[in-house]
Amino acid sequence: MEQLSLLHGDVISAIIALKAQAGLDLQIIGSGNLIQTLQAASLIDEYNVWTFPVLLGQGKRLFSAAAKPSALRLVRSQVSTSGVVMSTYVPDGDVRPGSFLSTEPSQKELARRKKMANEAW
Incomplete structure (x- = not known):
C-alpha cells in the first residue's frame, strides 16, 4: 500500500x-x-517524460525560463501501441555545447549537393 x-x-x-x-x-x-x-x-534523480502524438496549441511550460540549465541523459525509451513515447532521463551534469553537424556529409547529402550544383543558374 x-x-x-x-x-x-x-x-x-x-x-x-x-x-x-x-x-x-x-x-x-x-x-x-x-x-x-x-x-x-x-x-x-530521474525524469519520466511521456510525449503524446497530439498538438493542442499552447500549454503550461514544465520548466520556466528561470530553470537551472542542465544536461539530461536518456536511459530508456519505449513507444506504446498508440504512439506515446515514454522516455526516462537522468541528470547528466552541466550543459555541454555541441552540434548536430556531422564531420563528413552523408551519401544522401553529397547527392543533394551534386543535384543543386547541376541545377545552378
Missing part, C-alpha cells in the same frame, strides 16, 4: 529528509511548480 505524506515547512528540507529514509521511490505527478523547485535544488 502506498504511503502519502503531507509536507510542511520548507519543501527542500522535507524532500531531503524523505530521500534519506528507506522505502519506495518518491514521485511527482503533474506538479509543474514543485518540479521547478526540486530541479533548482538538484533533487530530481
Whole structure:
C-alpha cells in the first residue's frame, strides 16, 4: 500500500529528509511548480517524460525560463501501441555545447549537393 505524506515547512528540507529514509521511490505527478523547485535544488534523480502524438496549441511550460540549465541523459525509451513515447532521463551534469553537424556529409547529402550544383543558374 502506498504511503502519502503531507509536507510542511520548507519543501527542500522535507524532500531531503524523505530521500534519506528507506522505502519506495518518491514521485511527482503533474506538479509543474514543485518540479521547478526540486530541479533548482538538484533533487530530481530521474525524469519520466511521456510525449503524446497530439498538438493542442499552447500549454503550461514544465520548466520556466528561470530553470537551472542542465544536461539530461536518456536511459530508456519505449513507444506504446498508440504512439506515446515514454522516455526516462537522468541528470547528466552541466550543459555541454555541441552540434548536430556531422564531420563528413552523408551519401544522401553529397547527392543533394551534386543535384543543386547541376541545377545552378
